Amino acid sequence: xxxxxxxxxxxxxxxxxxxxxxxxxxxxxxxxxxxxxxxxxxxxxxxxxxxxxxxxxxxxxxxxxxxxxxxxxxxxxxxxxxxxxxxxxxxxxxxxxxxxxxxxxxxxx
Numbered sequence: 001x002x003x004x005x006x007x008x009x010x011x012x013x014x015x016x017x018x019x020x021x022x023x024x025x026x027x028x029x030x031x032x033x034x035x036x037x038x039x040x041x042x043x044x045x046x047x048x049x050x051x052x053x054x055x056x057x058x059x060x061x062x063x064x065x066x067x068x069x070x071x072x073x074x075x076x077x078x079x080x081x082x083x084x085x086x087x088x089x090x091x092x093x094x095x096x097x098x099x100x101x102x103x104x105x106x107x108x109x
Contacts, residue, residue, distance in 0.1 A: 047071035 001009075050071045053063060060070060 043071065043073055047073055 050063070050068060053068070054060070064070075
């Protein structure tokens with residue numbers, strides 16, 4: 001066997017070991033993608049179920065304590081109603097009113 005033949009033989013052995021490693025990597029990559037696809041398929045029904053739980057009175061804090069994660073995508077529809085953030089106040093009486101208000105904002109007679 002010539003030096004060139006020995007060199008090529010060793011290269012093929014090394015390459016065969018490298019190929020074995022890449023074959024198992026390819027198999028794991030395919031399984032990983034399959035699982036990601038399955039998870040993606042659950043996003044819409046999970047979002048709907050989460051929204052239904054909120055509509056039934058569960059808060060996001062309660063759901064989190066139970067182990068439910070906030071869905072990545074919320075179901076399409078009307079946005080949730082939020083409580084008003086600004087408090088409404090009665091206007092202050094003008095100085096020339098002549099009438100006074102008690103502490104609760106009611107006219108004193």
